[in-house]
Amino acid sequence: MGNWSRFNIASIVLGFGFLYLPIVLLVIFSFNESKLVTVWAGFSTKWYAQLWHNQALLDAAWVTIRVALISATCATVLGTLAALALVRYTRFRGRMLFSGMVYAPLVMPEVITGLSLLLLFVAIGLDRGFWTITLAHITFTMCFVAVVVQSRLLSFDQSIEEAALDLGATPVRTFFAITLPVIAPAVFSGWVLAFTLSLDDLVISSFTTGPGATTLPMKIYSQVRLGVTPEINAICTILIGIVAIGVIVASVVTKQREAQRERDERAAFAQ
């Protein structure tokens, strides 16, 4: 099917232009000399310098990063278990409910998730703040991890696992020696996805937060409501930069691992 027509190329170029142009413009205007974000007045990095003196913003960034690290790690463990449960155990009581609970959070409007978690925390008398945000983030991001890991598990050759079990390895050992290394890239990209979703979340954090725990999106949101400023463009550019570097590193690592695996396989067959 070599007929990649002009129409196909045009729709890709236009589609990607639409996706990237706003982000590119935002980054460009973060280097604007003028306070007006829509009129170019020369190159400057002064807005970045100003960020370093904004203590409230730095505090919020630190809270956000800690929440994201803890919640992404817990969500990866829980999400991987959920994916294993869905793929490996096709029959257990309440499986329908379980798969429903894994998929529903993917589309659930954030206002509902946020409100319901807040009411839970109030009902059980948990002090709201850092830990309630973290628990909330674990809950909604673990389902994204589950879906990512699940798709890898579905394309996994189960006979290797069976071989290990036949040769006398315990299920736990089989999991750590066989399954985990094979699904590791998916688990890793699940972690990165959970991390960025947590980093990004505004609505659920706003509902579940308490005094003293303000995350960066909450801070950005309260400033955005007052208007567009180059300082916000600068924070956003830094965040975009971090994510872009993370994603590029992740994809390079994954590619190398894949290549390594292919080489190993070929070597194994050659012998």
Place this chain on the structure above:
Amino acid sequence: MARVASALFSRLVIIIPYAWLLFFFLIPFFIVFRISLSQTAVAMPPYTPVFDLFGGLSGIMEKAREFSLDNYVWLTEDVLYFNAYVSSVIIAGISTILTLMIAYPVAYGMAKAPKSIRPTLLMLVILPFWTSFLIRVYAWIAILKPEGLLNQFLMSINVIDQPLIILNTNWAIYIGIVYSYLPFMVLPIYSSLEKMDHTLTEAALDLGCTPFAAFWQVTFPLSLAGVVAGCLLVFIPAVGEFVIPDLLGGSETLMIGKTLWNEFNANRDWPVSSAVATILLLILVIPIVFFQNAQAKADGEGR
């Protein structure tokens, strides 16, 4: 011994995530429902509890008599809520159709691209989805403002002589939703188009079909699973969207996510916000079940 360990391992794999989701996802909905039946009070938390979780069965039965549907009656009495639900569904529906119209050609182009560049294209679709949602919505404010970049551009090439008013209208919300949710639509359509057997289209063409008819009679129906999944992935969250109508929409834009947020944060009326959330969930329950079934079916095919 090994068998016991094996059984224990498989139990734990299921029980740990199961228990977590039950406690942090399912039970909270019942609490929302419970609080939607209670009275507003000026206190902290600002509602009178209808029953407390540890009151035992008799406590629950006794308190059950105090259930009140006042909050739901209140929702039907004020036309604002009804309008907000209707306009959320309409706005989400229009946005979903617009997203589909933009996403389909992109996904189609990607599926037809040379195999070597497909992973790169896929990466490029996923990448914006990793950058902050809030940032991407925010970026549009500077573009759509009356003195913003879009108007500057259109006026400089003499297409218009008056700035277009887009920001704070429903058009800005459509643009915001289409932009933010585009990858959710492109990915499932792309994956169904990529799996498709292209000899079918070729057969249709050989048998004298015009390319247009071949597309509508062969390609499109075969990609329908992806189209449905994409539409649900956009429509369901868009109905309850808060950030986009709040930042890009005007003060008169009614969307239920925004209403709920205001009810909760500005009016501090938890029972009414719970009732708003309960009704929203009831509206979305059918599309959500559709989505779960589609998802479960897709997993079944992967086996």
